[in-house]
Amino acid sequence: MAKDFECNLCGSKKASKVPFRYLFKERYLWLYQCDTCMLRSIWPLPKSQEIEEMYAADYFTEANSATHHMDTDYLALLNNGDYADGIENMRKYCQAGSILEIGCATGNFLNALNKVGYTVKGIELSSFAVDYAKKNFGLNLINKPFDPALLNNEIFETEFDVVIMGDVLEHFTNPTEAMQLVQKILKPGGVAFIHLPGSLNLLSSKLAFFVYKLTGKQKTMTIPPYHLTEFSGNSITLMCKQSGFSKVLVKHDIKHPSTIPLRGTFIENLIKKSMQYPNYYLTKWFGVAGDRINVEAYK
Numbered sequence: 001m002a003k004d005f006e007c008n009l010c011g012s013k014k015a016s017k018v019p020f021r022y023l024f025k026e027r028y029l030w031l032y033q034c035d036t037c038m039l040r041s042i043w044p045l046p047k048s049q050e051i052e053e054m055y056a057a058d059y060f061t062e063a064n065s066a067t068h069h070m071d072t073d074y075l076a077l078l079n080n081g082d083y084a085d086g087i088e089n090m091r092k093y094c095q096a097g098s099i100l101e102i103g104c105a106t107g108n109f110l111n112a113l114n115k116v117g118y119t120v121k122g123i124e125l126s127s128f129a130v131d132y133a134k135k136n137f138g139l140n141l142i143n144k145p146f147d148p149a150l151l152n153n154e155i156f157e158t159e160f161d162v163v164i165m166g167d168v169l170e171h172f173t174n175p176t177e178a179m180q181l182v183q184k185i186l187k188p189g190g191v192a193f194i195h196l197p198g199s200l201n202l203l204s205s206k207l208a209f210f211v212y213k214l215t216g217k218q219k220t221m222t223i224p225p226y227h228l229t230e231f232s233g234n235s236i237t238l239m240c241k242q243s244g245f246s247k248v249l250v251k252h253d254i255k256h257p258s259t260i261p262l263r264g265t266f267i268e269n270l271i272k273k274s275m276q277y278p279n280y281y282l283t284k285w286f287g288v289a290g291d292r293i294n295v296e297a298y299k
């Protein structure tokens with residue numbers, strides 16, 4: 001195993017290689033599973049300079065799943081989003097109040113929440129997205145990484161009723177520290193909504209890893225290592241509990257097979273397709289093996 005591996009959640013130095021790696025800047029970054037707490041994370045982590053470059057302007061404007069995050073133009077996706085459901089959902093948790101979105105991109109959802117009376121703050125690493133939010137919505141987003149340096153400067157203890165983290169925690173180099181900070185800035189009884197991708201929890205991924213292990217091969221990704229932690233329902237629950245949250249609710253969800261783009265080889269895609277429908281109903285009926293993990297963590 002890699003030298004100096006240290007689990008971000010439990011600090012253990014013992015981990016096993018998952019047959020999954022990124023080829024990034026002429027070196028391999030492997031996925032490891034901690035032997036103690038089972039958290040799966042990339043090791044070694046990319047350098048902070050490399051991470052900054054990964055989220056430059058083209059992250060939001062390029063549409064090419066071979067080199068970037070997704071096929072759809074991300075900016076177009078954000079601007080065409082329907083935020084009415086999100087607002088309706090928010091009303092169930094608090095009628096009015098203070099909301100922080102971490103990794104708020106161009107601020108579209110915050111803008112919608114602000115318009116119906118919520119007090120909003122947003123944190124976003126991409127200066128392109130922050131400029132966009134200022135110009136188009138008049139929002140003053142915090143253009144800094146989400147880390148403890150923000151405390152008592154831009155954000156404060158027990159400031160927020162709700163913290164939203166949509167597809168962001170898996171991008172962090174130190175997710176445990178981030179969740180400890182989220183716990184601190186929530187009001188007593190406040191809630192963090194955490195949405196995570198979980199495609200490695202799918203049946204097809206589990207089968208692929210099994211076959212890769214048997215044959216001594218591995219999946220090599222050539223897109224940049226955007227996801228530094230691969231969560232399961234258990235590992236995110238443990239991370240929230242250890243960060244001081246009193247109650248954690250996890251719901252697995254899954255995209256309908258017809259909406260899932262395929263990025264693998266012919267054989268990989270064939271296996272995936274044949275398992276997608278059984279997997280879809282397994283998740284819908286029994287709440288397991290989904291590719292989306294939705295979490296409510298209460299302080």
Ligand SMILES: [Zn+2]
Pocket residue numbers: 007008009010011012034035036037038039
């Ligand atoms: Zn661990």
